Amino acid sequence: xxxxxxFGANAExxxxxxxxxxxxxxxxxxxxxxxxxIKRLYTGCLWAEGPAWNAQGQxxxxxxxxxxxxLLYLDNDGHISEQFHKPSxxxxxxxxxxxxxxxxxxxxxxxxxEHNGSLTVLAxxxxxxxxxxxxDVVVHPDGSIWFTxxxxxxxxxxxxxxxxxxxxxxxxxxxxxxxxxxxGQLSKVAxxxxxxxxxxxxxxxxKIYIADSGITHYPNAKNIVWQYDLNGGKLANPRPLIDMExxxxxxxxxxxxxxxxGNIWVGAGWVxxxxxxxxxxxxxxxxxxxxxxxxxxxxxxxxxxxxxxxLFMTASQSLYAVYVETQGAHIC
Numbered sequence: 001x002x003x004x005x006x007f008g009a010n011a012e013x014x015x016x017x018x019x020x021x022x023x024x025x026x027x028x029x030x031x032x033x034x035x036x037x038i039k040r041l042y043t044g045c046l047w048a049e050g051p052a053w054n055a056q057g058q059x060x061x062x063x064x065x066x067x068x069x070x071l072l073y074l075d076n077d078g079h080i081s082e083q084f085h086k087p088s089x090x091x092x093x094x095x096x097x098x099x100x101x102x103x104x105x106x107x108x109x110x111x112x113x114e115h116n117g118s119l120t121v122l123a124x125x126x127x128x129x130x131x132x133x134x135x136d137v138v139v140h141p142d143g144s145i146w147f148t149x150x151x152x153x154x155x156x157x158x159x160x161x162x163x164x165x166x167x168x169x170x171x172x173x174x175x176x177x178x179x180x181x182x183x184g185q186l187s188k189v190a191x192x193x194x195x196x197x198x199x200x201x202x203x204x205x206x207k208i209y210i211a212d213s214g215i216t217h218y219p220n221a222k223n224i225v226w227q228y229d230l231n232g233g234k235l236a237n238p239r240p241l242i243d244m245e246x247x248x249x250x251x252x253x254x255x256x257x258x259x260x261x262g263n264i265w266v267g268a269g270w271v272x273x274x275x276x277x278x279x280x281x282x283x284x285x286x287x288x289x290x291x292x293x294x295x296x297x298x299x300x301x302x303x304x305x306x307x308x309x310x311l312f313m314t315a316s317q318s319l320y321a322v323y324v325e326t327q328g329a330h331i332c
Contacts, residue, residue, distance in 0.1 A: 143181025269297025303328025
């Protein structure tokens, strides 16, 4: 991060090219736009999370978990609704399905907002026990819904309510789940990560990537991103793909997205200047190829805008955005 950079409304214009969009591997990271800059669109959250882009409405939603609200950024004029959903049941991650309906990871359950304004509970239990606390969610073209359940909303009072079970696993082993589109049946598809967090499919839907933020509660956990092969509604061949270490320092991965070239964009933080922000990795070998340095920890991100070439980043107290010369591989 460049020293004392001012992102305020009255800041001096940023000279091009933006020095905080960093090209590490020029042969593989071609997404930097030379004549654009990182912009801070909003600040005032306590912990910003879960950005999701709605293409039909051309707007972005995101969560502010401790403030128990969701916000909306309208792309056509920059208007921000600070109480799009309030209360939000301390919602975290969000996505939109292929019908344009919002799906939200609330503190105790996974829900869908219907076109008529009603709310459908998609899941609140697994294995006969309460979910720990859903965190992030993605949709598959077959209509299935995949989500992670690391449990932060049940072990951190600031982001929810303590379960008082005395365990880092509030109610059951942390896991990744799939909801079948036809039957609505919930099935566990993975529990290798200590605390599965963000997740995203590869562009061809043959792989899925899952961030592991287990270092927050498990000393033996590592700051990595897992890769799995998709086999219908099941996952196979779990293996670490990405190591978050950079120049001897390591922070944990949180939310992530994939671009049309297959590169994996990971929200990262808890290290400090020069590390916090977004880190970009190649899909073939998991090597770091680019970086977007921010003055705050970046929890999550998504591609949006009319061309799906604008990267929105929820970073601690603020919402940032920057245009990139690539596009998001998926609808939000």
